[in-house]
Amino acid sequence: MDEVFKALADASRRRLLDSLNAHDGQTLRELCKGLDMARQSVSKHLAVLEGANLVTTVWSGREKLHYLNPEPINAISERWINQYHRERVHALADLKRALEESPMDKPEFVYTTYINTTPEKLWQALTDPAFTRRYWHVTFDTDWKVGSTMTWNMGDVSMADPAQVILESEPCRRLSFTWHTVTPEFAKAVELSDEAAGKLRDETRSKVTFDIEPYGEMVKLTVVHDGFEPGSTMLEMVGQGWPELLSSLKTLLETGETLPEAKEPAG
Numbered sequence: 687m688d689e690v691f692k693a694l695a696d697a698s699r700r701r702l703l704d705s706l707n708a709h710d711g712q713t714l715r716e717l718c719k720g721l722d723m724a725r726q727s728v729s730k731h732l733a734v735l736e737g738a739n740l741v742t743t744v745w746s747g748r749e750k751l752h753y754l755n756p757e758p759i760n761a762i763s764e765r766w767i768n769q770y771h772r773e774r775v776h777a778l779a780d781l782k783r784a785l786e787e788s789p790m791d792k793p794e795f796v797y798t799t800y801i802n803t804t805p806e807k808l809w810q811a812l813t814d815p816a817f818t819r820r821y822w823h824v825t826f827d828t829d830w831k832v833g834s835t836m837t838w839n840m841g842d843v844s845m846a847d848p849a850q851v852i853l854e855s856e857p858c859r860r861l862s863f864t865w866h867t868v869t870p871e872f873a874k875a876v877e878l879s880d881e882a883a884g885k886l887r888d889e890t891r892s893k894v895t896f897d898i899e900p901y902g903e904m905v906k907l908t909v910v911h912d913g914f915e916p917g918s919t920m921l922e923m924v925g926q927g928w929p930e931l932l933s934s935l936k937t938l939l940e941t942g943e944t945l946p947e948a949k950e951p952a953g
Contacts, residue, residue: 689737689738689739690738690739690740690758690759692734692738693734693735693737693738693740694740696731696734698721698723698727698731699731699734699735701721702717702721702728702731702732702735702741703735703740703741703754705717705720705721706741706752706753706754707754710753710754710796711744711751711752711753711794711796712751712752713749713750713751713752714728714729714732714750714752717732717752732752738758739755739757739758739798739799739800740754740755740758740759741753741754741755742755742796742797742798742908744796744908744910753796754796755796755797755798756797756929757797757798757799757929757932757933760929760933794910794911794912794913794914794921795909795910795911795912795921795924795925795928796908796909796910796911797908797909797928797929797932798906798907798908798909799906799907799932799933799936800901800904800905800906800907801904801905801907801935801936801939801940802903802904802939802940803904803905803939803940804905805858805859805898805900805905806858807939808858808898808905808907808939809857809858809861809898811935811938811939812861812896813826813830813861817938820938820944821931821934821935821937821938821944821945822931822934822935823840823841824838824839824840825838825839826838826839827839828852830852830855830861831852831855832852832853832854832855833851833852834851834852835847835848835850835851836850836851836852836863837850838850838866840872840875841875842875843869843871843872843875844871845866845867845869845871845872847866847867849864849867849891850863850864850865850866850867851863851864853893853895854895858898859897859898860895860896860897860898861895861896861898862893862894862895862896863893863894864891864892864893865891865892865893865894865911865913865920865924867891868883868886868887868920870883873886882919885919886919886920889914889915889918889919889920890913890914890915891913892911892912892913892914892918892920892921892924893911893912893913894909894910894911895909895910895911895912896908896909897909897910907932909928909932911924911928930945933945
């Protein structure tokens, strides 16, 4: 957490975060143009922000894209904001909200967290019903092979569709699948309005990808949820749900318990 505060203390690094908040998913070249800073200076500042986990990167072909990562701000919120008078940390709360908001010109969600576990246990937590039921409140019926369909089960609600499929499956390394269909039963279970449910049913199907990397004695987990159209209602929903869900996953693997606030599935 000290690294986060040190990273935020520098005005140039805050400018980089502001730039990414305005336009997420930028290359190094784009960041240099937007901030009128030397390439070497931007690279050094980005290295500090990445080291503090405030910025995460995703390769898209030959391009390295930079994204805001809300995970450390969420951790600060849980550690400090919730324990002290909120007005005394108003600026920090504003930053937390800014990092969690999904920019409209880059319709995707990217989140990186570090978990004190092993790749094997993390893979199990992502695929084993005994785990997903606890922190996600859903289970999946699938064999986790590429091309296989998957049925989402959320309490008494089951969502099955031929387009709900496994896209990539490398045990303990990478998992990707298409997102679930918004059925009438799901809409009723999560108390969606008819208007919201209608918008969701009209949207293209998105996908989520989990990248698992060993990181010393920890594991680096990067979640990319993309395939949205600009102004997506589903993106707004998962953007609010993923941080809490992934925090609960991390807490479960590290302590054996989930967050008490985690009650609804992401999406």
